[in-house]
Amino acid sequence: MNKDSEKNKTALEHAGEAFRKFWLEKGNAPIIKARHAELFIEPKVFLAGKLNPTISRLIIKEYLSKITLEDIASGRVVITSDHIKIKDKAGKLIAEVKSKKLIDSMMNKITNYLGKALSAKKAKEGLPYVEPAPEGNYAFGDIKDALIQFLDDMEKNDSKNLVRDAVVLLKKGSA
Amino acid sequence: MAEVNTPTIKTEAQLKVQPPKNYINVQAETHINKKVAQVLVSISPKIKIGPNLLSDLIRKIQPEVARDFASTKDRNPANMAAKILEKMLEKTPKILAELNNLAPKLNTLREIATKLQSPIDLGQILHNFEDLKQTYLPKANKDNSPKPQVLNLNSTPDLSQVKPFDSFSVKVTANLGEFCAWIAEKNLIDGISQKIAEAINLEQGLLSHE
Numbered sequence A: 001m002n003k004d005s006e007k008n009k010t011a012l013e014h015a016g017e018a019f020r021k022f023w024l025e026k027g028n029a030p031i032i033k034a035r036h037a038e039l040f041i042e043p044k045v046f047l048a049g050k051l052n053p054t055i056s057r058l059i060i061k062e063y064l065s066k067i068t069l070e071d072i073a074s075g076r077v078v079i080t081s082d083h084i085k086i087k088d089k090a091g092k093l094i095a096e097v098k099s100k101k102l103i104d105s106m107m108n109k110i111t112n113y114l115g116k117a118l119s120a121k122k123a124k125e126g127l128p129y130v131e132p133a134p135e136g137n138y139a140f141g142d143i144k145d146a147l148i149q150f151l152d153d154m155e156k157n158d159s160k161n162l163v164r165d166a167v168v169l170l171k172k173g174s175a
Numbered sequence B: 001m002a003e004v005n006t007p008t009i010k011t012e013a014q015l016k017v018q019p020p021k022n023y024i025n026v027q028a029e030t031h032i033n034k035k036v037a038q039v040l041v042s043i044s045p046k047i048k049i050g051p052n053l054l055s056d057l058i059r060k061i062q063p064e065v066a067r068d069f070a071s072t073k074d075r076n077p078a079n080m081a082a083k084i085l086e087k088m089l090e091k092t093p094k095i096l097a098e099l100n101n102l103a104p105k106l107n108t109l110r111e112i113a114t115k116l117q118s119p120i121d122l123g124q125i126l127h128n129f130e131d132l133k134q135t136y137l138p139k140a141n142k143d144n145s146p147k148p149q150v151l152n153l154n155s156t157p158d159l160s161q162v163k164p165f166d167s168f169s170v171k172v173t174a175n176l177g178e179f180c181a182w183i184a185e186k187n188l189i190d191g192i193s194q195k196i197a198e199a200i201n202l203e204q205g206l207l208s209h210e
Helices: A003-007 A011-026 A053-066 A069-073 A100-120 A140-153 A162-174 B023-047 B051-072 B077-091 B093-105 B109-115 B120-127 B131-142 B176-186 B194-203
Strands: A031-033 A038-043 A077-079 A084-087 A093-097 B008-010 B013-017 B170-172
Touching: A011 A053, A011 B176, A011 B194, A053 A084, A053 A093, A053 A100, A053 B170, A053 B176, A069 A077, A069 A162, A077 A100, A077 A162, A084 A100, A093 B176, A100 A140, A100 A162, A140 A162, B176 B194
Parallel strands: none
Antiparallel strands: A031 A038, A038 B013, A077 A084, A084 A093, A093 B170, B008 B013
8 A cells, every 4th residue: 555545544544444453353353264265254344334333342342351440440430230331531421331241240350359358358346348268259249248338337328339439448448 | 267356245244255276166166155155244234143153154054055056056146145044044043033033023034124124235135035934934833943933923013122132232322533532542452543533523523613
């Protein structure tokens, strides 16, 4: 491709290329091996003027694999058992995830973090909020009561988002 | 030797076909590959199959379809498409489930195509084979598979039951410019910068100019 045609590309075309490249790198692009030919399938980047959902899903998955506790504490990623909401820095909703698989995987991650943190914290009676799990794997059901107790002890009993509030308080405590 | 034409198909998804290694044996086969792939690719977006399932399907049905085509010598595109769709219905529980959801309100496969609001491709493909229902459904009823309920034409219509598959339950609510700006902020994709995001906003006329 010559320099001029590269220059004349619109921003949308540049973005399209970047999306396509991203999909090829991260999307496990399938190759169909027929006897005498190989077919490479790429999703079309834009469908009816919108980003192909296969690609946007991959981007969201990539982001969720990288989120930090900061993102949860700041409210940019809100995780509940029904959905995950992702917001930009101005608080505008960027995407909503309703995939059970993705929600479960995020809930597992955060539950393990909360479980570990709560097992290291002692309640008023001097015992840890949660018994340490042998391999650091906790189920949300096991830590839920401890979480409520912890928020009560921290005088945060009006919590509308247990996970977020607990992360904020635990982060403060460990800072 | 005649010139080798590398088949290139651009439909809802893009296919790139590498040049055949052995021209003499290949021409018929790549023709079939291409047809099978082309029809599948054109059908796939609206029946919600992603590229992975699509490639599985092509692998699964290609040999059978190729055999059928070779034996009948039938190269009529509508017949080929009908055959391919029929094989897909047999092989793909996911598609069966989708059709099952839609079926109560529908009378023919052609109507399914319309209901799925496919891009022209699927409608066109199905246009010429109303009789697929007659040829396919009785056969499906004889099978032991869960296919009998697939097109239950007499039950009460209830399209509210139609839900997108789990893999499509990620919804980006931002417009493309905002989404790109967020991608740039998070540094998720090389080549998507704030500059690109702003330019997309401008191209789409989304920025207000004070």
